[in-house]
Amino acid sequence: MFGLNQKDTKFLLIVVALTLLTPFLLNPFPTDSAMAQFNAGYPALMQRFAIYGLMAIGFNILFGLTGYLSFGHAAFLGVGSYSAVWMFKLLSMNILPAIILAMIVSGLFALAIGYISLRRSGIYFSILTLAFAEMSYRLAYSVLTPITNGETGLQLNLNDPRILDGAADTSSLPVPGLFGMKMNSTYTLDIGAWSFDFNVGFYVCAVIAILGFYMSLRIFRSPFGMMLRAVKSNQQRMNYTGLNSRPYTLAAFVISGIYAGLAGALLAAMDPLAGAERMQWTASGEVVLMTILGGAGTLMGPVLGAGFIKYCENIFSKINETILHSWFSFLPDSLESVVVWFFARFVGEGWHLTLGVLFMLIVIFLPGGLVEGGQRIASWWKNRGKDEDSSNQPAE
Amino acid sequence: MSNKFSRRGVLKSGAIAGSGLLLPTYLRAESHSGFTNAPTGSEVVFGFNVPQTGPYSEEGLDELRAFQLAVEHLNGEGDGGMLNTFSSKALDGAGILGKKVTFVTGDTQTKSDVARASAQSMIQKDGAVMITGGSSSGVAVAVQGLCQEAGVIFMAALTHSNDTTGKDRKANGFRHFFNAYMSGAALAPVLGSAYGTERRAYHLTADYTWGWTQEESIAASTEALGWQTVEKVRTPVGAGDFSSYIAPVLNSGADVLILNHYGGDMVNSLSQAVQFGLRDKMVNGKQFEIVVPLYSELMAAGAGSNIQGVYGSMNWNWQLQDAGTQAFVKSFGEKYGRPPSNAAHTSYVQTLLYADAVTRAGTFNPCGVVEALEDFEFDGMGNGPVLYRGADHQCFKDVLVMKGAENPTNEYDTLEIVETTPRAQVEYEPDHPMFAGGDLGQCNPGA
Numbered sequence: 001m002f003g004l005n006q007k008d009t010k011f012l013l014i015v016v017a018l019t020l021l022t023p024f025l026l027n028p029f030p031t032d033s034a035m036a037q038f039n040a041g042y043p044a045l046m047q048r049f050a051i052y053g054l055m056a057i058g059f060n061i062l063f064g065l066t067g068y069l070s071f072g073h074a075a076f077l078g079v080g081s082y083s084a085v086w087m088f089k090l091l092s093m094n095i096l097p098a099i100i101l102a103m104i105v106s107g108l109f110a111l112a113i114g115y116i117s118l119r120r121s122g123i124y125f126s127i128l129t130l131a132f133a134e135m136s137y138r139l140a141y142s143v144l145t146p147i148t149n150g151e152t153g154l155q156l157n158l159n160d161p162r163i164l165d166g167a168a169d170t171s172s173l174p175v176p177g178l179f180g181m182k183m184n185s186t187y188t189l190d191i192g193a194w195s196f197d198f199n200v201g202f203y204v205c206a207v208i209a210i211l212g213f214y215m216s217l218r219i220f221r222s223p224f225g226m227m228l229r230a231v232k233s234n235q236q237r238m239n240y241t242g243l244n245s246r247p248y249t250l251a252a253f254v255i256s257g258i259y260a261g262l263a264g265a266l267l268a269a270m271d272p273l274a275g276a277e278r279m280q281w282t283a284s285g286e287v288v289l290m291t292i293l294g295g296a297g298t299l300m301g302p303v304l305g306a307g308f309i310k311y312c313e314n315i316f317s318k319i320n321e322t323i324l325h326s327w328f329s330f331l332p333d334s335l336e337s338v339v340v341w342f343f344a345r346f347v348g349e350g351w352h353l354t355l356g357v358l359f360m361l362i363v364i365f366l367p368g369g370l371v372e373g374g375q376r377i378a379s380w381w382k383n384r385g386k387d388e389d390s391s392n393q394p395a396e
Numbered sequence: 397m398s399n400k401f402s403r404r405g406v407l408k409s410g411a412i413a414g415s416g417l418l419l420p421t422y423l424r425a426e427s428h429s430g431f432t433n434a435p436t437g438s439e440v441v442f443g444f445n446v447p448q449t450g451p452y453s454e455e456g457l458d459e460l461r462a463f464q465l466a467v468e469h470l471n472g473e474g475d476g477g478m479l480n481t482f483s484s485k486a487l488d489g490a491g492i493l494g495k496k497v498t499f500v501t502g503d504t505q506t507k508s509d510v511a512r513a514s515a516q517s518m519i520q521k522d523g524a525v526m527i528t529g530g531s532s533s534g535v536a537v538a539v540q541g542l543c544q545e546a547g548v549i550f551m552a553a554l555t556h557s558n559d560t561t562g563k564d565r566k567a568n569g570f571r572h573f574f575n576a577y578m579s580g581a582a583l584a585p586v587l588g589s590a591y592g593t594e595r596r597a598y599h600l601t602a603d604y605t606w607g608w609t610q611e612e613s614i615a616a617s618t619e620a621l622g623w624q625t626v627e628k629v630r631t632p633v634g635a636g637d638f639s640s641y642i643a644p645v646l647n648s649g650a651d652v653l654i655l656n657h658y659g660g661d662m663v664n665s666l667s668q669a670v671q672f673g674l675r676d677k678m679v680n681g682k683q684f685e686i687v688v689p690l691y692s693e694l695m696a697a698g699a700g701s702n703i704q705g706v707y708g709s710m711n712w713n714w715q716l717q718d719a720g721t722q723a724f725v726k727s728f729g730e731k732y733g734r735p736p737s738n739a740a741h742t743s744y745v746q747t748l749l750y751a752d753a754v755t756r757a758g759t760f761n762p763c764g765v766v767e768a769l770e771d772f773e774f775d776g777m778g779n780g781p782v783l784y785r786g787a788d789h790q791c792f793k794d795v796l797v798m799k800g801a802e803n804p805t806n807e808y809d810t811l812e813i814v815e816t817t818p819r820a821q822v823e824y825e826p827d828h829p830m831f832a833g834g835d836l837g838q839c840n841p842g843a
Binding site for chain 1: 448449453457464499500501502503507508509510512513514516517520521532533534537538541542544545559564603604605630632633835837
């Protein structure tokens, strides 16, 4: 089905099901329980899961397949956001023109940067992309302020023209939508003690992310994908056989740049603001972290990595000492303050530490990322009934 | 397989399961009383969104201390602080409208994107009905926009840019802190009497919204005094090393250096300017001087002896002698063992003002709160009589002109009050050119 073999079709359908059921999966705890702190099923975070997942999928086409490590992907995210917000300001609050322009602009941007950067490989390529991204950031932050509005970020105004929308009411800012469906409208389903949010914006992001995932699946399985893998395993040898690999790497670079631009446009569509810090090197580094954490070169890994990092950032950073005190209030006072002090280093403002420790553990013990962890558990589960000898038998 | 699950059976059980799921279902928005996150239980949630990491984290953490103190006082714990001196007596220390105040916190990392993500999670997940915080004007403007769209109130804490209540003002956003224009208006006369009216000023400015508006304001008010502006140089935020920017000052013919920097940047640029020996120089037959238009205690502590004799302005200082200040400093000091900063004061006051407005309006509905806060006059919060102007949601009050203490007696006694500039001197029209182009719009109650 869909031009995929049976195994991949099944894989795709599982991904589709998981994505569509996200509102349930991320809200496993009743709303009023103490564990509700760990619920992540609110619209803004679900949207970010899908958007950053999409960006990591695109990054993985470049990094996972060709091995070219770009440290400048945030630039495309930022360019996509700025293009989208300008579309909202000038043309229409419908997200389609915004998404299309963002993909075109980020594609052109990636073409220009890729054309220059891909003349080098390895660390030199990484540094070139990093330099371009940092340059874009500085430009957006303080030079091109008429276009980017500097540090404050580009925002919608009441008196923007919005040619296609005609004269709307002037009392409040319009909300981005898709043919009348507003991105921020949410239906809340209450079942017993649980409540689940179904948000239009999330489902728009989810559908686009699934399409992006499908595209990446097709690329992975195509002759083009094979060529990209060949670049990763031995580019020199490819060149010696007389094959010019640069068009392939440039194509991969542009495709992943378009993915990032699309993600940027979606960020702007969910929350119409584009800020320069979206292009900062830390944002580029975050995508690299997501991909490595989840498992570079695997299809599902980057999405898991993106979810993992965004979860840490949004959930752990909100646990403060007051909450810790309420958790450990059963302990004697002196012990409680010690325990709270200890855990407070890892939550709230210390969430970066938690992420760092987890990242180290995963890179050291699971070099293939979260996907490798999943595979190990799955194979352990499969083999648990069998006796030791059979698994120790040498292969024929 | 196929005879186990007949089509009819599947349809039947599906229909039963479906109706079972739908039975306890209702659209939550409809059960609300017409605005976002209307508190239904016995508690009401505030969102404290401050930088806990990054260049302004010191300010952010001090704001957080003040927020927690304010919540305690609202819930009737502790000694009540400024509730006892506040001119409005609507609050009685039993929560707000009978509901206990709870709060959630978030880390903005001084980035607009992160701050908005954090505010969204407070609104969507935790049901916060009011968001406050901010230590950078860019972040404050971004979060204020978000709150306007989401239909909750934003009580801006530390934000000094003219734009927050100027070009980017919003109906759901309120600012108690003073702004760059007020700094200029308060500082200029003091500078004039101290340094004379024939000075040549050189600006080093943090290259973002706040820096630009402050540079504009200070240049305008010093030029009105008769000063000349030699040059305005923009420096990147978080530069760390300013020596390459300070060296040209010596040869420019300027005799005053104005540092439009804040936080760690200001500590670095001031320290380096002093190390370059700028303040020992005689230029144009006059002693070279440095001015830091926006001061904070935390910066003063960081700059150490370098700030001795340097002029700047503040919204409030713990050394003031009125009853409100004393009550606040006492309860803050007892809880945290240190005097509160300027940023802590505005955070505390904003929280109380919101609570008071809700009580007077009798509802948490943002539109009711906006109505109660607009053109509200109050006293007893450490700044003398204050007006919350309805036209732009900016507070008008006295501004303090400060000077680095020549002989500090302890680590908190680093600044001394030179003059309390009366409110009338720092007032301006809502459509003043530096604030023009903004539109409050209408209050948005959300759902």
